[in-house]
Amino acid sequence: METFALLGQGFAVALTPTNLALALFGCFVGTIIGALPGIGPVNGVAILIPLAFSLGLEPVSALIMLSCIYYGCMYGGRISSIMLNIPGDEPAIMTTLDGYPMARAGKAAEALAISALASFVGATFATVGLTLFAPLLAGAAIYFGPADYFALYVMAFATIGGVTGANPFKTLLAAMIGLMIASVGLDPATGTARFTFGSYHLYDGFNPIVAIVGLFAISEVLFYLETMHKGDREMVPLGRAIPRLRDVMVGGWAHLRGSVIGFICGILPGAGASLGAFMSYVVEKRVSNKNGTFGKGDPKGIVAPEAGNNAASGGALIPMLTLGVPGSGTTAVMLALLISLNVQPGPLLFSREPEMVWGLIASLYIANVVLLIMNIPMIGLFTRMLSLPQWILMPFVVMVSFLGIYSISNSSFDVLVMIAFGVLGFLLRKLDISLVPVILGLLLGSDMENNLRRALSISGGDPLILITSPIAVGLYAVTFLVLAAAFYLSFSNRRSQRAAADGQANPPV
Amino acid sequence: MSDRIAGIVMLIVSIAFGITASSYEASFGDPLGPAALPVMLSIPAGLLSLALILRPDPDPAWVTGAPLIRQIATVALLVAYALLLEPLGFLLSTFIAVTLLGRILLSGWAKSALSGAVMSLILFVTFDTLLGLPLRALPKALS
Numbered sequence: 001m002e003t004f005a006l007l008g009q010g011f012a013v014a015l016t017p018t019n020l021a022l023a024l025f026g027c028f029v030g031t032i033i034g035a036l037p038g039i040g041p042v043n044g045v046a047i048l049i050p051l052a053f054s055l056g057l058e059p060v061s062a063l064i065m066l067s068c069i070y071y072g073c074m075y076g077g078r079i080s081s082i083m084l085n086i087p088g089d090e091p092a093i094m095t096t097l098d099g100y101p102m103a104r105a106g107k108a109a110e111a112l113a114i115s116a117l118a119s120f121v122g123a124t125f126a127t128v129g130l131t132l133f134a135p136l137l138a139g140a141a142i143y144f145g146p147a148d149y150f151a152l153y154v155m156a157f158a159t160i161g162g163v164t165g166a167n168p169f170k171t172l173l174a175a176m177i178g179l180m181i182a183s184v185g186l187d188p189a190t191g192t193a194r195f196t197f198g199s200y201h202l203y204d205g206f207n208p209i210v211a212i213v214g215l216f217a218i219s220e221v222l223f224y225l226e227t228m229h230k231g232d233r234e235m236v237p238l239g240r241a242i243p244r245l246r247d248v249m250v251g252g253w254a255h256l257r258g259s260v261i262g263f264i265c266g267i268l269p270g271a272g273a274s275l276g277a278f279m280s281y282v283v284e285k286r287v288s289n290k291n292g293t294f295g296k297g298d299p300k301g302i303v304a305p306e307a308g309n310n311a312a313s314g315g316a317l318i319p320m321l322t323l324g325v326p327g328s329g330t331t332a333v334m335l336a337l338l339i340s341l342n343v344q345p346g347p348l349l350f351s352r353e354p355e356m357v358w359g360l361i362a363s364l365y366i367a368n369v370v371l372l373i374m375n376i377p378m379i380g381l382f383t384r385m386l387s388l389p390q391w392i393l394m395p396f397v398v399m400v401s402f403l404g405i406y407s408i409s410n411s412s413f414d415v416l417v418m419i420a421f422g423v424l425g426f427l428l429r430k431l432d433i434s435l436v437p438v439i440l441g442l443l444l445g446s447d448m449e450n451n452l453r454r455a456l457s458i459s460g461g462d463p464l465i466l467i468t469s470p471i472a473v474g475l476y477a478v479t480f481l482v483l484a485a486a487f488y489l490s491f492s493n494r495r496s497q498r499a500a501a502d503g504q505a506n507p508p509v
Numbered sequence: 510m511s512d513r514i515a516g517i518v519m520l521i522v523s524i525a526f527g528i529t530a531s532s533y534e535a536s537f538g539d540p541l542g543p544a545a546l547p548v549m550l551s552i553p554a555g556l557l558s559l560a561l562i563l564r565p566d567p568d569p570a571w572v573t574g575a576p577l578i579r580q581i582a583t584v585a586l587l588v589a590y591a592l593l594l595e596p597l598g599f600l601l602s603t604f605i606a607v608t609l610l611g612r613i614l615l616s617g618w619a620k621s622a623l624s625g626a627v628m629s630l631i632l633f634v635t636f637d638t639l640l641g642l643p644l645r646a647l648p649k650a651l652s
Binding site for chain 2: 051054167169170172173176177180183187189192195218221225226228389390391394395396398399400402403407415416419423426427432433449452453456
């Protein structure tokens with residue numbers, strides 16, 4: 001019951017005119033960002049963080065706006081999947097499988113409405129889950145000591161690649177790169193200048209937001225320049241503006257299955273929305289694909305991944321808010337925002353700043369309703385945004401990133417750092433090295449060091465303290481299991497790939 | 510091959526990182542010291558780089574020809590824009606940058622210049638006037 005009282009207070013915060021207006025603005029902008037191919041949720045949220053600063057918003061208002069953008073992106077990603085067969089963001093890839101064929105069959109409006117409803121169910125399910133589980137987890141996390149936090153960070157870095165089959169060496173190396181970048185600047189405890197090479201610009205270290213905007217937004221522009229010739233985009237006509245209600249309610253239990261699977265994937269560290277959408281689709285296909293209609297425009301093939309990816313994005317907020325350890329790229333960006341606002345996420349956030357946490361949760365409920373309403377009658381407006389030519393869109397993204405970064409410190413140095421990170425991000429992505437662990441390392445590096453330092457201060461320098469607490473031991477055990485699974489999967493993948501390559505006389509170039 | 514090169518670069522960086530860090534000393538009794546964590550990082554980083562050298566993945570498709578030139582031109586343009594933003598003033602430098610970016614993205618001169626003019630004005634009004642970020646509108650020499 002206490003939860004409901006707190007949620008009520010949250011609604012009081014979220015329903016103030018400013019916050020409500022920011023939530024509406026966030027939903028609208030988020031949907032556009034999600035819909036436009038080339039600007040994913042990570043880029044979108046990262047580019048707009050400096051905007052939140054220049055508006056001089058209160059922390060809770062800034063958080064509400066960016067969370068609504070985040071939710072909006074997840075709704076918007078499906079639009080270009082369905083209309084153009086190009087996912088607007090990574091988690092929306094699965095939606096292209098059935099969404100585009102359905103749109104080709106003249107049912108674009110139905111596909112969009114079905115997916116909007118599925119997004120709503122998934123996101124609402126996750127928000128209810130967040131309301132119920134986050135306080136529990138935050139309560140448990142109070143028992144974490146510094147050594148346990150250190151173990152938690154080790155786990156976050158080791159497991160961020162998850163069991164996705166990507167080369168685990170590269171994922172771990174990415175985390176190391178992030179941690180190394182994080183140690184540039186003055187050491188907070190001793191004041192020693194580390195890796196500054198005598199440049200005063202580097203004394204504060206690298207601002208995570210500058211790095212994030214560079215790594216994601218600028219590298220995305222470079223990627224676009226590479227692929228801009230391949231394939232013309234052809235939009236499917238929308239058809240009837242507002243579909244009939246009974247054409248929309250075809251998802252049935254697929255909504256719930258997708259939501260549950262997505263939510264679980266969202267909570268797991270390192271899994272995130274893409275895995276949520278993928279797993280939901282695979283499971284739904286096994287359950288409902290009786291006539292072989294999946295991949296040819298089956299509505300349930302749209303419902304499951306959309307419910308899954310939206311539930312996962314809500315679920316991913318749980319570890320970020322309660323433990324301070326984000327589970328996905330976008331929540332890592334949200335963590336960067338919180339840190340820049342001088343808000344330390346973690347279990348104490350719930351007891352110290354209940355207004356912020358519950359205001360945020362309440363605004364997510366509001367965002368869901370707003371997004372559902374926006375995404376059915378106003379869908380024509382968003383699909384029209386897709387025909388915006390890239391030679392307007394790309395320079396616009398670049399300029400807003402520039403000004404956003406410039407507004408942080410009014411110095412060209414930060415902008416140059418952003419460009420350098422952009423080139424680095426492009427090279428890393430080319431080499432198939434994921435950027436999310438880099439960001440995570442960059443964000444959590446100093447906290448990790450502080451907790452290690454605190455643990456050692458408690459024990460008087462005895463490193464055994466790191467492995468004496470049962471919580472820490474449990475976390476290390478989980479880390480070990482996930483890592484073992486990741487390596488096993490990656491090696492068996494490699495072996496099957498090699499076997500496949502050996503089987504062919506002329507391997508494909 | 511790309512993975513091997515990246516591995517070698519990272520290995521050199523890790524070793525240099527570890528050696529540089531090991532020279533850091535703090536004068537008072539901190540149990541960890543400024544050197545410990547960076548040194549702790551450099552070891553797994555070095556080992557992972559070795560793994561990359563020994564077990565490289567197949568090469569990605571690197572860009573060549575016109576797209577590569579476009580990418581280099583874009584990076585050069587961005588650096589120039591960052592350096593010229595203050596001396597040239599916001600309006601002129603943004604107009605030039607957006608126009609050239611439009612050209613790089615294969616739009617016509619007229620359309621690019623138009624989008625450059627409109628965008629520089631809109632962004633100036635949004636950021637300077639509405640959001641209160643002080644921007645120099647005109648070139649330094651004129652004011």
